[in-house]
Amino acid sequence: MADLPDAFFLPTHSGSLFCLYHAPQGPVLRGQVLHLHPFAEELNTCRRISAQCARALAAAGFAVLQFDMYGCGDSVGDFGDATWTDWLNNAHDAQEELQRRAGEPTEAAPLWLWGVRSGTLMTADMLKDMNVPCHVLWWQPVVSGQQVLQQWLRLDAAKEWLSKDKERIEATPSLSEQLKRGQDVHVGGYRISPELARELNTLHLAPSRPQTPGQGKLVSMDISASPSSPPPGITRQAQIWQDQGWQPHLQSVTCGTFWQQFSSTDPSDLIDASLACVR
């Protein structure tokens, strides 16, 4: 039976961040993986399957660090006070902690940034300040921060799309209007600050700097309940990364769309495919 992960709080400038370190099993260290979680409710819906994959990676010889960013999960702070800049700093702090435990990444045991959903935007943003070479793994990527924000705000707007009462719709100032006026908004149990909204609107899933050709792998898992091919949106994105020297590998896996709701989906195919790509 695999060892239990080491649970601890990492002191950072933001405060204490909850971390789970999965030590690599077996005699050979194959690499190190930093998990970058999605935000708001998707952190909760993805937690079980991310943890399952982290354990599988550790069993295969990878050192894996999962951590909750400021105001998220079991870490200090309130989601409504968090900014993207805080989260980016948290991610770099966590990467340093992973390196402290697992050692300097090498060609034989490289670093992977593993982004899930909106966490994929963090992989792209981290690269601009990374001083060690790394590869990137995405699970069901999101192409822009604007999409993330809209998805949250739409939880409120959607009931109006499905209604035919147009007068009522026009009478209420939209949440995006309130954010533009500098007011916090509340959606689906989360407070979103105008600062976070402003930062999200500037984020894109684009490589922030060119990569030495042949050095960086980009693996993207497209997840669907029925067999399919990689979607055109991600295929276009991968081309941009390829033009910047990255080696993209897009793969479709059959698995329930677990980030949309709590489910008992069996993620075996997704985990097996991810392991096969990072090995």
Added chain:
Amino acid sequence: MKHVLRVLDDALHLQEQALAFDVNTPLLGSLPELDSMAAVALITGLENHFGVTFDEADLNADTFATVGSLCRLVQAYVSPP
């Protein structure tokens, strides 16, 4: 349309039923799975899949009327006139 049906099937957890829908299949009012949460999952899924961002003004009850109206929305963004 195949792509739209796949995203619809995933978003509404229809277990491949949606793959057999045609342009005239009614959605809003006929498909009990299409509530506001599912509508967000559907619209976000389409945006991610096609790499586009819909204008809020284009999202209303008419958009969700049938498979055909949903396809027209996507078409307008994927290949603008």
